[in-house]
Amino acid sequence: MVHRLEPLVIRHARRLPMPSGPAGPAGPAGHSGVVARQFDATLLSVGFKLSADLLEQLSGLSGETVRQVAARTLDTVREMVGDHVQHNVYFVDFPANVPDTFDFWMRCVAEALSDDASHDRTLAQLSTGVIDLLTLPSYGSYQHTYAEMLAAHDELIAAAGDRMTVLHLGGALEDEVTALYLALAGSTTPLGEEGLRDLRLLAGHCVDGPRPEAIPVRENRAVVNLARLDAGASLLVDTVTDVLRLACALSDGDVTLTEPTRFRSLSRPVRRALLAALDAVVAQAPAKLADVATHREMFKRLGERLHPHEYPRWPHAADVFAVARGEKQARAFDSHVEELLGADDVTGAARLLTAAPGMLFRSLDRLLRTCRTQEERDAVVAAAEQVAPQVSGRVLLSVREHFHNRLEQEAGEQRVFVNRLGRAWVTADTRPPVLPPERERLTAALDAETRRRLPRPGxxxxxxxxxxxALPLSGKATAAGMGVLPRGSLSPVDGELLRFFVYWKQTACSTDYDLSALMLDDSYATISWLSYTNLSELEGEHSGDITNAPDGASEFINLRLGAVRGTYVVPQVYIFSGEGFEEVEESFFGFMLRETEQQGRPFEARTVRMKSELRGPGRVALPLAFLRGSDGRWRAKWLHLYLKGAPSANRVEGNRVTVAALLRGVVERDYLTxxxxxxxxxxxxxxxxxxxxxxxxxxxxxxxxxxxxxxxxxxxxxxxxxxxxxxxxx
The missing domain is CATH 3.40.50 (Rossmann fold)
Structure with a gap:
């Protein structure tokens, strides 16, 4: 179990749980002290180091114990920065000697003509005036081994700016795991995919231990309930939707209920547990039957698996599925609100919504836009002020950010929408404005309520x-990885050479990912780009196109920041063909920073500043962008966006307008930080x-x-x- 739980603590807390084991020779000069320092030196090569306290503690253990800890920890940190795979490049001495794109293509054609197996096919294509690069034998696959590539590069010269991540001394593994479980389960904001996966493992291990005081995020509650169900413990449910989420977890489905789940057949004990939970919720509060309408189809499919007619002792559970089938009426709360708004009774709708504070806050913009008189506007704001203490902090901050950006828009202004999966799109903003007095009054109330809840920091x-x-108001706005920040964050970029990388390994079929970078001016117009169709520019070089990744493949773009013409650099990953980001065995993006005098291999772990998993929807990924400020300094702006793209043959040339519009929407939005x-x-x-x-x-x-x-x-x-x-x- 230590091999599964220890990496979680390292990744989430940057702490190394203190192992138990026999003591070694006393003092740093002892054998175990030497092994501990060797461990520390090896960590330095991948951009990590031991804290002084941790080094001292390890020096007191036996050398064999330290070796075991070192082996496990090195595996974990190498994976954190993407150093657990071999990063080869098409051009063996990249970024040196990258050829002109047209010259390179002509060389591939010449080699195909000299190859008996491809000569006739290539000649036939030439006669039509169109060549398919993928049919050329030397295009798209490595022409040398990984070892040969390493031999072509000098050692990396160490620099003061290289990344150094400190691993700190932790407590006993069980204590660290319990603390991490309580932190994740009790999070006030939704976790990302990785966080939910880790919580599921931790919940199973900690099911008999301490429980968080509250589990405010419903997805987290579903994962915890899954572990409690397996252990025969009581379930933590107070809505019918809690039970639906648990059923999705049992089928390895989507506990956020964003995507439909195909429910599996359930055992009798599990069916009884779910039906009993539904019955208890509805018996205590019959009005909660109204929640069924929101996910009517999912409840109907769940009823087909639970067979409620076989359990007459739980009649209230049967009512849930009767509502889903339309055989029983349960009027939803929001239908009452819509009825009042349809009758132009904004004041009545606001008064009714005080019974659902979260819904009221999410409806504030609409209510204020609907108001026709100052009296109505005052009533809506007064209702919000009244219930603010009952609204979750995450909703308070989200609404605060929303109204901060709700200025009177200019004609033609656009809105950027991003769903929970990171899928983004742009549309014209046709909303009437929210007037400044109401905006300012709401902002003051939100600030006061947030200040009241914050701890006294000393x-x-x-x-x-x-x-x-940016404040992490949702884990969905941050990809899993290392050095990754929430969407909208700004972070400094200090270095002369900026190098992007993408790695992917296909699962079953040939898969071609393409790394590209778009350079834009201050009005978001295209200046140039780097991609497999444009291997070199004044700004930098592309490492070459790899079109198949059965054993994994990497592509790189090297940029000289001082040579960049323009204000924005937008790295992108395109799926040209094959498996999607959520279908491949593994895929991730990252960037490195180096000084001009540093050489080294195309990938050097200790220069990696960020490594982010690519696991979103769509066929185009936009992890982040780089912005040059008025002071001439570069900063990263975090995007975490995915575009739908085309089913195949996506290229940077075809998405320049969409990328520019999305970038503008994110750059010009003020995120709460x-x-x-x-x-x-x-x-x-x-x-x-x-x-x-x-x-x-x-x-x-x-x-x-x-x-x-x-x-x-x-x-x-x-x-x-x-x-x-x-x-x-x-």
């Missing part, structure tokens, strides 16, 4: 680099200090930053991107 220590990180919460917390702090990156106070602090500093007082509370969701008040 001494607040802030890394300035984290201030422009850590700076906002830090300013609110500072009002309750005994002291507020911007960390200089060197010394830390010798007293407990509340630290907010991109990385946990070494040497913080053990009584400190720490918020980094891995647990930034804990800053969101409940």
């Amino acid at each position: 001494h607040l220590l802030i890394d300035p680099g984290v201030l422009d990180v 850590v700076r906002y919460l830090a300013d609110l917390m500072a009002g309750h702090a005994t002291a507020t200090t911007l960390w200089d990156g060197k010394t830390v106070p010798d007293e407990p602090v509340t630290y907010i930053g991109l990385e946990r500093p070494d040497g913080l007082h053990p009584g400190s509370r720490v918020f980094t991107p891995e647990n930034l969701r804990d800053l969101i008040p409940g």
Whole structure:
């Protein structure tokens, strides 16, 4: 079990659980001390290091114990940065000697003509005036081994700017696992796909241990209930939809209920447990039958698996499926609201919605747009002020961000929509404005309520680099990986060479992913691009097109930031053919930063700043963009977007307008950032200090930053991107 749980702690907390084992020779000069320092040195090669406390603790264990810990940890951190696979390139000495695109294609044609097996086919194509590159023997597949590629490159020259991620000393594995379980299960914001998968493993392990005080996110509750059902424990349900989500989890379906689930046959004990839970919910609150209408078809299909007619002792459960089939009426709450709005009774609708505070807050924009008189507008805002203390912190902050961006739009302005899966699209904004007095009054009320809920931080220590990180109001807005920040975040890019990479490994059929980069000016017009159709430009080079990945394949783009003409660089991953991002065995994107004098291999783990899983819908991925500010400095703007694209043959040339429109929508939107919460917390702090990156106070602090500093007082509370969701008040 340690081999499954220990990596979770390292990935989520950057802590290495302290192993138990026999002690080694005393002192750092002992054999175990030497092994521990060797471990630390090996970690440095992939951009990690041991904290001083952790190195000291490991030095006191036996050498064999340290070796076992080192082997497990190295496997984990290498996978975190994408160093667990071999990254080959088509052009063996990339980024040097990348040929002109047309010259390269002509060379492939010449080689095909000199090959007896392809000569006739190629000649026939030439006679038509059109050549299919994929039919040329030397195009799209590696022409050398990984070892030959390594031999063509010098060792990486170490630089002060190389990434260094510190692994800190953790407690006993069981304590660390329990703490992580409680943090994930009790999260106030939805987790991403990776987080839900990890929670499922942790919940099964911790089912008999401590429980979080509350599980406010329903998807999390479904995963926890799955473990409780397996263990025969009581279920944590208070709505009929909780039971539906659990049924989806039992069938390895989508607990967010975004995608339909094909329910499996269920055993009698499981059917009895689900029906009993449904019966208890409806018996206690019959009005909750109205929730069935939202997912009517899913409830109908679930009823076919549960056979409620076989269990007459749970009549209220049978009512759930009668409502789903339309045999019993249960009027939904929102139908009452729609009836009032249809009668132009905005004040009555607002008054009714106070019984559902979350729904009221999500309806505020619509209500205010519908108002015709100042009296109605005042009534809507007053209703929001009245119920604000009952609304979740995540909804408070989401509405605060919404109204901050709800300025009077200019004619022709566009809106960007992003669903929970990261699928994005653009449409014209035709909404009438929300008037400034109501906007300002709501903003003040939201600020006051958020400030009231935030903890008193004591001494607040802030890394300035984290201030422009967007608040993680949903884990769906952040891909799994390392160094990944929520959509809308800004982070500095310090380096002279910027290198993107994509890796994919197909599952069953030939799959061709294409890495591209689009360069735009300050008005979002295209200047140039790099892709397999344009291998080199003033800005940089493409590593060459790989069209099949049975053993995994990589593509790179190397950019000289000082040579970039324009304001924006948008790396993209296109599916030209084959399996989607959610179908391949593995796929991820990332970027590295280097100085000009650094050489090394195309992929060097300790220069990786970010590695993000590609597991979204659509055929085009936009992980992030790079923006040049008025000060000349580059920053990353995190996107985490997916475009539908075409079924095949997607290319950067065909998506320039759509990409530019999406980028503009994200860049010009003001996201609620850590700076906002830090300013609110500072009002309750005994002291507020911007960390200089060197010394830390010798007293407990509340630290907010991109990385946990070494040497913080053990009584400190720490918020980094891995647990930034804990800053969101409940």
